[in-house]
Amino acid sequence: MPREIHSFANDTVKRIRSLRDKKERKAEGKFLAEGLRILTEARDSGVLPMVIAYAPAGGVHPLAAEIIAAAEAKGADVIETTPDILAKMSGKDNPQAILGVYNQPPTELSAIDRGTAPLWLVAQALRDPGNLGTMLRTGDAVGAGGLILIDDCADPFSVEAVRASMGAIFTQKVATARWEDFVTWLRSEPGQLVGTSLNTQVNYLDATYDQPCFLLVGNESQGLPAMYEAECDCLVKIPMAGRADSLNAAIAAAVMAYQVKASWRNR
Amino acid sequence: MPREIHSFANDTVKRIRSLRDKKERKAEGKFLAEGLRILTEARDSGVLPMVIAYAPAGGVHPLAAEIIAAAEAKGADVIETTPDILAKMSGKDNPQAILGVYNQPPTELSAIDRGTAPLWLVAQALRDPGNLGTMLRTGDAVGAGGLILIDDCADPFSVEAVRASMGAIFTQKVATARWEDFVTWLRSEPGQLVGTSLNTQVNYLDATYDQPCFLLVGNESQGLPAMYEAECDCLVKIPMAGRADSLNAAIAAAVMAYQVKASWRNR
Numbered sequence: 001m002p003r004e005i006h007s008f009a010n011d012t013v014k015r016i017r018s019l020r021d022k023k024e025r026k027a028e029g030k031f032l033a034e035g036l037r038i039l040t041e042a043r044d045s046g047v048l049p050m051v052i053a054y055a056p057a058g059g060v061h062p063l064a065a066e067i068i069a070a071a072e073a074k075g076a077d078v079i080e081t082t083p084d085i086l087a088k089m090s091g092k093d094n095p096q097a098i099l100g101v102y103n104q105p106p107t108e109l110s111a112i113d114r115g116t117a118p119l120w121l122v123a124q125a126l127r128d129p130g131n132l133g134t135m136l137r138t139g140d141a142v143g144a145g146g147l148i149l150i151d152d153c154a155d156p157f158s159v160e161a162v163r164a165s166m167g168a169i170f171t172q173k174v175a176t177a178r179w180e181d182f183v184t185w186l187r188s189e190p191g192q193l194v195g196t197s198l199n200t201q202v203n204y205l206d207a208t209y210d211q212p213c214f215l216l217v218g219n220e221s222q223g224l225p226a227m228y229e230a231e232c233d234c235l236v237k238i239p240m241a242g243r244a245d246s247l248n249a250a251i252a253a254a255v256m257a258y259q260v261k262a263s264w265r266n267r
Numbered sequence: 268m269p270r271e272i273h274s275f276a277n278d279t280v281k282r283i284r285s286l287r288d289k290k291e292r293k294a295e296g297k298f299l300a301e302g303l304r305i306l307t308e309a310r311d312s313g314v315l316p317m318v319i320a321y322a323p324a325g326g327v328h329p330l331a332a333e334i335i336a337a338a339e340a341k342g343a344d345v346i347e348t349t350p351d352i353l354a355k356m357s358g359k360d361n362p363q364a365i366l367g368v369y370n371q372p373p374t375e376l377s378a379i380d381r382g383t384a385p386l387w388l389v390a391q392a393l394r395d396p397g398n399l400g401t402m403l404r405t406g407d408a409v410g411a412g413g414l415i416l417i418d419d420c421a422d423p424f425s426v427e428a429v430r431a432s433m434g435a436i437f438t439q440k441v442a443t444a445r446w447e448d449f450v451t452w453l454r455s456e457p458g459q460l461v462g463t464s465l466n467t468q469v470n471y472l473d474a475t476y477d478q479p480c481f482l483l484v485g486n487e488s489q490g491l492p493a494m495y496e497a498e499c500d501c502l503v504k505i506p507m508a509g510r511a512d513s514l515n516a517a518i519a520a521a522v523m524a525y526q527v528k529a530s531w532r533n534r
Contacts, residue, residue, distance in 0.1 A: 044510060130397065134515050143508030164515070171510050205529055238525070241410030243311060243438050248401050248431075251521045254514070258505070258522045259529075262472055 002068075002078040005053075008088055012079065016051065016089045016101060022155050029104050031157035032089075033169070035096035036064050041167025042102065043067050049100025053079040055086050064098050071100070090159065104157055107176045109148070109185045117145025118211040119260060121253055122182070122193075124228060125219035129154040133164025134250040135217075136172045140165075142257045146173030148214070150182055183231060186214065194260070195224055195232035196252050204236040209260045217253045269335075269345040272320075275355055279346065283318065283356045283368060289422050296371050298424035299356075300436070302363035303331055308434025309369065310334050316367030320346040322353050331365050338367070357426065371424055374443045376415070376452045384412025385478040386527060388520055389449070389460075391495060392486035396421040400431025401517040402484075403439045407432075409524045413440025415481070417449055450498060453481060461527070462491055462499035463519050471503040476527045484520045 005013060018024040019032045030050065033039060039049070040063055048071045054064060072078045086095040105111075114120065121139050126132050132154045136147055147156070154161060156174045165172075177185070186193060192210040196217055216232065218224035229235055238247065238255055247255070272280060285291040286299045297317065300306060306316070307330055315338045321331060339345045353362040372378075381387065388406050393399050399421045403414055414423070421428060423441045432439075444452070453460060459477040463484055483499065485491035496502055505514065505522055514522070 041510065134518060137513075137515060138518055140509030141505075141507045141514050166513065168509065205532065238408075240408045242407030242435070243308065246404075246433065247408050247521070248404060248433075248517075250515075251401060251405055251518060254518045254522055255525045258526070262526075265472065 002080040005079050005081045005085060008085060012051070012077070013085055013089060016053065017091070019101065020091050020159055022158065025104070025155065025157050030101050031104055031162065032099060032101055032159055033162050034090050034092070034099040034159070036061055036098055038162065038167040039067050039098060039100050042100065042170040043070065045170040047102060047170050048074050049076055049102050051077040051079065051101035052098070053081055053086060053089060054098040055083045056080055057083060058097070105174070107174055109175045109177050109181065112146060112148070112173050112175050114145070114189060114191055114212045117143065118213065118264065119144040119257060120146060120148060120212060120214050121257065122148045122150060122214050122216040123153060123249070123253070124216065124224060125151040125222070126153045126217070126249060127220055129158045129160035130164045131220065131248065131250040132156055133161035133169070135253050136161070136165040136168040136174070138250065138254045138257060139172045140168035142261055144172065144257065146175065148182065149174070149176045150179050179228065192233045193231060194234045194236060194256070195229050196238060196256055197224060197229055197235045198237060199229060200235040200237050202234070202236045204238050204256060204259055207234050207236045209263050211264070213260055215253065215256050215260065217249050217256070220249050269347040272346050272348045272352060275352060279318070279344070280352055280356060283320065284358070286368065287358050287426055289425065292371070292422065292424055297368050298371055298429065299366060299368055299426055300429050301357050301359070301366040301426070303328055303365055305429065305434040306334050306365060306367050309367065309437040310337065312437040314369060314437050315341050316343055316369050318344040318346065318368035319365070320348055320353060320356065321365040322350045323347055324350060325364070328364075372441070374441055376442045376444050376448065379413060379415070379440050379442050381412070381456060381458060381479045384410065385480065385531065386411045386524060387413060387415060387479060387481045388524065389415045389417060389481050389483040390420060390516070390520070391483065391491060392418040392489070393420045393484070393516060394487055396425045396427035397431045398487065398515065398517040399423055400428035400436070402520050403428070403432040403435040403441070405517065405521045405524060406439045407435035409528055411439065411524060413442065415449065416441070416443045417446050446495065459500045460498060461501045461503060461523070462496050463505060463523055464491060464496055464502045465504060466496060467502040467504050469501070469503045471505050471523060471526055474501050474503045476530050478531070480527050482520065482523050482527065484516050484523070487516045
């Protein structure tokens, strides 16, 4: 049976709210996802929350009721509460009517089996959690296996990244690694490392992409370090017609990923 | 000569700050842009601010000094102030060291000359200002002429949209229009209306794109209304391999825009 919580001072409310903080997420090994669409994505990927909180005011969506029942059957802590308290937990003024607390999956490179997908996204020092979540969503749409995060990236389990991923945080593998460890892992099996750069004349439409392809995108303002570019098997440039000479990092990753996929179409 | 402002209660500080509000922006016909990169983009596009405010603490970048001098020569109100007051104006904890107040350009459809570019982006009910700004930035990179906003979109002159545009708000034309007026305008001269939709089997890689091409992307969660899809000369689908069956709206626009451009490559 759900338990009812009507106090902002409740310990569970505070614990859930604390997951908005990266240190707490790391210490607990958990993260927060909000909204029926994302919780449904999780359930459809075989993942149920450890804690589920919802506001029954205004009626519970049949899909939400299913997920609540499934989570409860698996021993989840099920909490009935008010929109105000949900807002406090999620830090949003207009909270979704449901949220879940999930275990963070392992993020070691060794958890990635590159043979399971022809394409993998790799982001270096990506600082914006919205960009990171958008890359996960794009990866899901384009049939990538997952996203590998190099150097100091935004936290893929932050509320903003999870939200922008629209549930792809549950369908895409996520790994974090130092550059040296990534290169060692990459070179231990076949795989082509493709970097997007302004320091090349190779048009991205002209390159040949192998499988599995690892698509490396650099930091939002700095691009890729020269050493990282030197490691790439193939550097390509997305032509820029305008004045600004740059694309948003998540946009560049998507344009590249769809072109890589298009190039394999008649294989 | 710059005038110095050191009071939060100063009228100019309050007036600049009020431009964070859409109603005020509309009433004043002005908007706010922050940061040297965006102000440089504006200057390089021939646009100077009416008011320019900067914090000389820590030194003024030579490029900033140039823009300040150029604006002053054109009669701009030049304000020397503190980082704290800049933060108050821009609403950011870590403000940029410089900001400008600009006149909003005209946004009537009649201000658009479709012959000046082969590609135009069209967004319907796009609600996220970050997506809107990112579409402007992508438009600049891909060589589009501008962005036409249909129905109730986010404000292209909001601080968030201007920031995400990375200066493309100054290089791309922006128009706002009701759907009926857009269609009348569109059909008054040659132009192909291409819609992105899930309700078609035509792969976006297989379609033929004419010039000028108007690329229509729908609302973030609803997609395009059926009536709007019916008006399109060509409906195409970006294949979705994953579970979530959707892309971020700005991502979809970018993947489409780069494919349209690629299809013209060997013309």
